[in-house]
Structure formats: C-alpha cells, structure tokens
Amino acid sequence: MLASKLLFKCLEEEGVELIFGYPGGALLPIYDAMIDSKIKHILVRNEQAAPHYANGYARETGKVGVCMATSGPGATNLITGIASAYLDSIPIVAITGQVNRDLIGTDAFQEADIFGATLPFVKHSYLVKDPKDIPRVVKEAFYIASTGRPGPVLIDIPRDVQLENLKHIPHIDKLNIPGYKPTYEGHTGQIKRVLRKIKQSKRPMIYAGGGVVLSGAREELVRLAEAMQAPVVTSFMGIGAFPQDHPLYAGIWGSHGYPETDQIVKMADMALCVGARMSNRGTSTAVLNEKEMIHIDIDPAEIGKNVNDTNIPVVGDAKIVLGEILDHDIQKADPAWMETVHEIVAERDQHRDDDLDPNLGGVNPRNFFRWLSDTVPEDTTLVADVGLNQIWAALHFQIRNDRKYLTSGGLGTMGYAIPAASGVCFGSREHPKTVIAVCGDGSFQMAMGELGVIAEHQLPLKLVVMNNGKLGMVRQQQHDNYGAKHHYSGTDINFNVPFVELAEVYGFKAYRATTDEAARQAMTEALKQPGPTLVECTVDPDFIRF
Amino acid sequence: METKHCLSLIVENKFGVLTRISALFARRGYNIDSLTVGMTEDEEISRITMVVTADDQTLEQIKKQLNKLINVIKVTELKKEESIARELVFIKVKADGRTRSNIVEISNLFRAHVIDVSKDSLILQITGGPQKIKAFMNMIEPYGIIEFVRSGITGLQRGHH
Numbered sequence: 090m091l092a093s094k095l096l097f098k099c100l101e102e103e104g105v106e107l108i109f110g111y112p113g114g115a116l117l118p119i120y121d122a123m124i125d126s127k128i129k130h131i132l133v134r135n136e137q138a139a140p141h142y143a144n145g146y147a148r149e150t151g152k153v154g155v156c157m158a159t160s161g162p163g164a165t166n167l168i169t170g171i172a173s174a175y176l177d178s179i180p181i182v183a184i185t186g187q188v189n190r191d192l193i194g195t196d197a198f199q200e201a202d203i204f205g206a207t208l209p210f211v212k213h214s215y216l217v218k219d220p221k222d223i224p225r226v227v228k229e230a231f232y233i234a235s236t237g238r239p240g241p242v243l244i245d246i247p248r249d250v251q252l253e254n255l256k257h258i259p260h261i262d263k264l265n266i267p268g269y270k271p272t273y274e275g276h277t278g279q280i281k282r283v284l285r286k287i288k289q290s291k292r293p294m295i296y297a298g299g300g301v302v303l304s305g306a307r308e309e310l311v312r313l314a315e316a317m318q319a320p321v322v323t324s325f326m327g328i329g330a331f332p333q334d335h336p337l338y339a340g341i342w343g344s345h346g347y348p349e350t351d352q353i354v355k356m357a358d359m360a361l362c363v364g365a366r367m368s369n370r371g372t373s374t375a376v377l378n379e380k381e382m383i384h385i386d387i388d389p390a391e392i393g394k395n396v397n398d399t400n401i402p403v404v405g406d407a408k409i410v411l412g413e414i415l416d417h418d419i420q421k422a423d424p425a426w427m428e429t430v431h432e433i434v435a436e437r438d439q440h441r442d443d444d445l446d447p448n449l450g451g452v453n454p455r456n457f458f459r460w461l462s463d464t465v466p467e468d469t470t471l472v473a474d475v476g477l478n479q480i481w482a483a484l485h486f487q488i489r490n491d492r493k494y495l496t497s498g499g500l501g502t503m504g505y506a507i508p509a510a511s512g513v514c515f516g517s518r519e520h521p522k523t524v525i526a527v528c529g530d531g532s533f534q535m536a537m538g539e540l541g542v543i544a545e546h547q548l549p550l551k552l553v554v555m556n557n558g559k560l561g562m563v564r565q566q567q568h569d570n571y572g573a574k575h576h577y578s579g580t581d582i583n584f585n586v587p588f589v590e591l592a593e594v595y596g597f598k599a600y601r602a603t604t605d606e607a608a609r610q611a612m613t614e615a616l617k618q619p620g621p622t623l624v625e626c627t628v629d630p631d632f633i634r635f
Numbered sequence: 636m637e638t639k640h641c642l643s644l645i646v647e648n649k650f651g652v653l654t655r656i657s658a659l660f661a662r663r664g665y666n667i668d669s670l671t672v673g674m675t676e677d678e679e680i681s682r683i684t685m686v687v688t689a690d691d692q693t694l695e696q697i698k699k700q701l702n703k704l705i706n707v708i709k710v711t712e713l714k715k716e717e718s719i720a721r722e723l724v725f726i727k728v729k730a731d732g733r734t735r736s737n738i739v740e741i742s743n744l745f746r747a748h749v750i751d752v753s754k755d756s757l758i759l760q761i762t763g764g765p766q767k768i769k770a771f772m773n774m775i776e777p778y779g780i781i782e783f784v785r786s787g788i789t790g791l792q793r794g795h796h
Contacts, residue, residue, distance in 0.1 A: 204651065205654065208651075208654065208655060208658045209658060209662050212705075213705040214651070216650055216651070218650070233705060266705060267647065267708045268646075268647060268702075268704065268705050268706055268707050268708040268709075269705045388703070389699050389702070390696065390699035390700050390702075390703050393692065393695060393696070393699075394696060394699075397692060
C-alpha cells in the first residue's frame with residue numbers, strides 16, 4: 090500500500106471526517122490519495138486560517154480538528170494557529186508536507202524546519218522518516234492531542250515517504266508511550282484536604298478556567314458552587330464553565346472583567362481554582378498569593394507555576410475531581426457572604442452604563458449584545474475575534490444553557506473568528522444551529538479571504554462587524570496610557586472598506602446599521618436567512634469602554 | 636536561594652529529544668550548567684544527566700516541565716547522600732624537564748593519570764566530584780594550564796531504584 094493511502098486509512102480509523110487544508114508540491118501524493126478517501130477536504134484560502142478552522146471544529150464537536158499544509162511557506166503559515174491552539178489547550182493535529190528526506194537540511198525549495206519552528210508550542214510533534222511509522226504516529230498524535238490536557242500535535246511527512254510502497258502494514262493494537270500517563274483522578278488524601286479547607290473558609294470563591302469547559306464539568310461546577318454557596322468567577326477561556334444567569338455567578342475576573350468582580354475576589358479568603366492556568370491577564374497572582382488556595386488542574390506543571398503558595402494542589406480532570414469532591418458532605422458558607430456579593434453585583438448592574446458619554450453616535454455595542462443575548466437560541470455559539478468586539482461580546486452576551494463563547498484567549502490572535510466560526514459551522518453541519526462570528530473592522534480584514542469558503546459551502550454563519558474605523562483596543566490602550574488624542578499612533582484604519590458591498594460580492598445577505606434600532610432590525614433579518622449574512626454596525630470610535 | 640541540583644532523566648531515544656529539552660530551558664529561562672547524554676542498557680532509552688542552578692520553586696517547575704515532554708519517561712533528582720556523581724576532566728598543562736616530576740607527583744596524590752606526554756606539556760585525566768576537581772585544578776594552575784575540557788557531571792542513584 091502506498092504510504093499516502095495508508096495515512097488516510099489511519100486518519101479514517103481515528104474518525105476524521107474533515108481536513109482543512111491547502112495543497113502544494115510536498116503534499117501531492119497525499120492530495121492524490123485523498124481522492125479515494127471518505128474524508129472531505131475543505132480548501133481554505135490561506136494556510137494561516139486552517140488551524141483556526143480546526144480549532145473551532147474541535148471546540149464545537151469535542152473531536153480533534155485536522156489541518157494540513159505543504160512544506161515551507163504553507164507550514165510556516167500554520168504557526169500562529171498552532172500557537173493559538175497550544176495556549177488555549179485545543180486538540181488539533183496539523184499535517185505538513187516536507188521536502189524529500191535526502192533534501193532535508195539542504196535549504197531546498199520550500200524547505201522549512203517546521204518541526205523546529207513549532208517546538209515551543211506543540212504538545213508533541215513528529216517527523217516521519219520511515220513510512221512504517223505512519224500507523225503508530227497517527228494513533229499517538231490523536232491520542233496525545235485529545236487526552237490529558239489537550240493541545241496541538243504536528244506530523245511532518247517528507248514527500249518521498251508519502252510515495253513509498255509498503256508490502257507489510259504494521260498493525261497497532263495498543264499504544265506504548267512510556268512518558269505520557271495523564272492523571273485523571275484526584276488523590277483521595279488531597280480531596281479530604283480540599284473538603285477541610287472548604288469547611289475552614291469563611292468567604293470561599295471559585296475561579297473556573299477553560300479546563301472546566303474542555304472536560305465538560307459545568308454541571309459538577311454548578312453543583313459544587315451551590316453546595317458551597319460560593320460566588321463563581323471565570324477567566325475568558327472559562328466563559329461557559331458556569332451559567333452566567335446563575336445567582337452565584339460573579340463575573341469575569343482579570344484585566345478585562347468588571348472592577349466589581351475584582352473586588353469580590355479580593356474579599357474572598359479562599360479560592361478554589363479549577364482548570365485555570367493563572368495567566369497574567371486572567372488573574373492577579375499578588376491577590377491569590379494572599380489567600381488560601383486550592384488548585385485543581387490536569388497539568389501538574391500549572392500548579393505552582395504562577396502562584397507560589399498553593400495550599401492544596403489536586404492533579405486530575407476537572408469533571409472527575411469535582412465529582413469526587415461532590416461525593417462528600419460540603420460545608421455551606423455563611424449566607425452573609427453571598428449577600429455581600431449580591432449587593433456588589435446589584436450595585437454594578439445599576440451603574441454599569443454610567444461611564445458612557447451620551448453624545449456617542451452609532452450603534453451602542455453594549456445594547457446590541459444585550460439585545461442579541463435576549464434574542465438568539467439557547468444553543469448559540471458565539472465566536473469573538475480579538476479586540477474591543479471580544480470584550481463587548483464577553484461582557485454583554487450572556488452565556489447560559491448550551492451556549493458557547495469561543496475566542497483566542499491565550500494568544501489573542503486577530504483573524505480568529507471568521508475561520509473558527511466557519512469550523513463551528515462545519516462541525517455542526519448535521520444539526521445546524523445559530524453561529525455568530527463577531528469581528529472588528531481590523532480583525533475582519535485579517536481573515537476576509539475566508540469569505541470565499543463560507544460562500545462556497547453556504548455556511549449558515551452570521552457575521553457581525555463592529556466598524557469603528559480603528560484598531561479599537563490598541564487605541565483604547567493608547568488613550569489610557571498616553572491620554573491626549575495626538576498620542577494615537579498607527580491605529581487609524583484610513584480606508585473604510587464597504588463591508589456590505591464586499592459581502593454581497595460573495596453572495597451574502599448583508600446589512601448596514603448606524604443606530605441601535607437599525608442594528609436590531611438588520612440582525613433580526615440576518616437570523617432569518619438560511620445562508621451566510623453580514624451585519625455591519627457603525628460604532629463611534631470614542632466608544633472605548635466595555 | 637539558587638543552588639545547584641543534579642537531575643537524571645530517562646528519555647526515549649527519539650528524534651529531537653535533546654532539542655526539546657534544550658528548547659524548553661531556553662524558552663523558560665532556566666539555567667543549565669552541564670548536560671551529558673549517553674546510551675543505557677536498553678537501546679531505545681537514553682540517560683541525560685544535567686546540573687541546573689535554581690531556587691526550589693524553579694527546580695519544581697523544571698522537573699514538572701521536563702516530565703511534561705512526551706519523550707521524557709522519568710526525572711529523578713540525584714541528591715548527594717543517595718547517589719554518586721562524577722565528572723571527567725582532561726587538563727593540558729605546561730610541563731618541561733624541570734616541572735614534569737612535580738606535576739606527576741601531584742597527579743598521583745589525586746589519583747589523576749597522565750595520558751599524553753610531549754616535550755613541553757602533559758595531558759592529565761582526573762575523575763571525581765566537583766570539590767576534588769577544583770582542588771586538583773588549584774594545585775596544577777601555577778604550572779600553567781593551556782586548556783582543559785570537562786565532561787559535565789554524570790551520576791546514578793545508589794542501591795535499587
């Protein structure tokens with residue numbers, strides 16, 4: 090059997106249905122073999138988008154997303170997407186073509202050391218030098234990507250390896266990876282210490298991260314929070330870990346959450362952190378170092394990495410460990426603590442629009458996302474790009490029930506939303522649902538080539554562009570750091586793209602809105618359409634608050 | 636406080652394993668003092684011995700991050716009281732008819748060996764722990780060390796593990 094055909098046989102065995110790829114010279118044998126495969130190929134328009142499609146697909150389906158690119162520039166174009174998946178612990182497998190084995194190291198045409206270039210941000214990687222290794226490598230790659238703490242795995246395959254003919258195909262029954270044994274169950278002694286710490290605590294809080302979403306532990310987290318009567322705050326990646334309409338929900342913590350959430354966190358005497366990696370954007374290590382702390386994570390290296398004094402580390406899967414805690418009697422906190430939290434939250438909600446200048450024109454993004462949240466179904470997936478649009482959507486669109494909020498949380502990769510939301514559409518194509526991609530005019534232009542894919546496949550994607558003619562979040566930081574207007578530097582987008590006309594060229598139904606009322610009408614129309622739509626909302630450039 | 640620690644790694648003998656380890660140290664800013672790699676009784680397994688300078692928290696992270704690498708099977712800290720650790724050093728020292736016998740005499744005291752002789756220099760070989768090597772180098776230095784090479788520390792745990 091031809092090695093390239095064997096590759097597809099192995100991918101089919103792993104349940105792969107779709108590959109987001111872009112062909113090239115070093116992938117010719119693989120693309121030729123793909124003709125006879127059941128796996129469907131989605132031709133992306135730039136390799137940079139391919140890992141984001143796989144990322145959105147993986148986050149929607151819970152399966153491993155697969156992307157593919159040729160050697161050299163194709164492979165290097167994948168790098169940002171691989172790094173994005175690494176920082177957000179998203180299971181993807183990236184397959185790259187490589188030059189012939191005898192050309193490796195010669196600076197041959199389209200040769201790049203993608204194995205070396207991606208080393209710092211892959212969970213694992215392979216350079217397949219022997220075609221007999223293909224079955225083992227593929228099996229290991231999917232296993233490693235999807236188990237333990239998920240992440241991206243790279244498989245680099247030289248062209249002449251793809252072309253070898255194998256007389257004997259090795260059969261892999263069982264994997265043997267001696268250095269990879271993820272821990273799922275919490276240590277019994279540690280669980281007891283957790284229970285004791287909860288009991289001792291007067292003002293406990295829960296901080297939930299992306300690990301809760303990845304392990305599907307929402308229900309367990311709700312039960313634990315209710316048993317403890319503790320407020321729950323999340324990181325950006327933790328949005329969806331806890332229903333945002335729940336009375337115990339206290340907001341997103343970190344640099345882009347509400348100050349009131351920070352206030353609640355500071356008042357707590359104990360933090361039970363689960364599936365969160367204590368990033369500088371989502372956490373204050375100084376605040377956490379002052380508290381009693383329980384840290385539950387499947388990756389032992391995350392415990393003690395950023396916060397020095399973790400009192401009780403528990404290594405294990407969020408769903409399993411929370412389940413183990415719930416098997417015991419859990420101490421309820423004094424009701425006075427939650428009353429205090431509710432007072433702070435109520436005060437916040439009463440005054441949360443006080444910082445707005447009434448003279449601002451255009452669409453008010455807060456009103457828009459609050460209305461959208463009240464309007465769309467309870468299983469909507471909203472994919473936010475990076476920038477002001479991301480924070481508006483996170484703070485004003487409520488994630489509850491089966492809704493999902495996806496974003497590039499760790500790397501903050503602009504150009505994420507369009508391909509990732511398309512990946513969500515591909516992943517849900519058998520049971521179509523409402524999928525919304527939110528961009529700014531900056532991030533939209535980073536990925537707008539992918540409109541061709543959306544049009545080609547008539548994806549039911551609802552694109553929203555918050556157009557303020559600026560790189561809004563950088564501009565906001567310039568405003569807050571340097572004050573006066575003349576300190577804005579390089580953040581004007583001086584050519585205003587006619588987004589509606591552009592989308593219409595691709596056959597989208599497209600709408601332009603310059604007022605709240607028009608935005609609601611446009612979106613109402615868009616949501617009725619079976620195919621792709623775009624709604625452009627004109628936003629005042631001085632609307633820089635979240 | 637930063638101190639030296641000796642780590643013994645059992646790794647899969649696979650493409651790129653050393654690159655992964657050195658890249659990890661570079662990326663996370665860990666200090667590596669020495670590193671030796673060699674075969675083991677199992678041809679699919681290699682042993683890496685490394686000396687790192689780190690405080691307790693960083694050392695903990697180094698061990699965890701190393702363990703996270705798929706090709707790393709086991710990380711053990713070789714503590715002084717529970718293990719043996721040695722280093723091999725070759726020293727090329729100036730030696731003529733007048734000084735040669737003195738150098739040989741010092742070498743004998745340290746159980747070092749003369750492994751090459753030329754008309755104006757000697758190459759000495761010494762094996763031992765850091766203290767012994769330091770003491771020997773101090774004694775030899777006045778004669779004029781031309782160059783030397785150190786293998787880096789390698790070690791094993793005592794008893795059955």
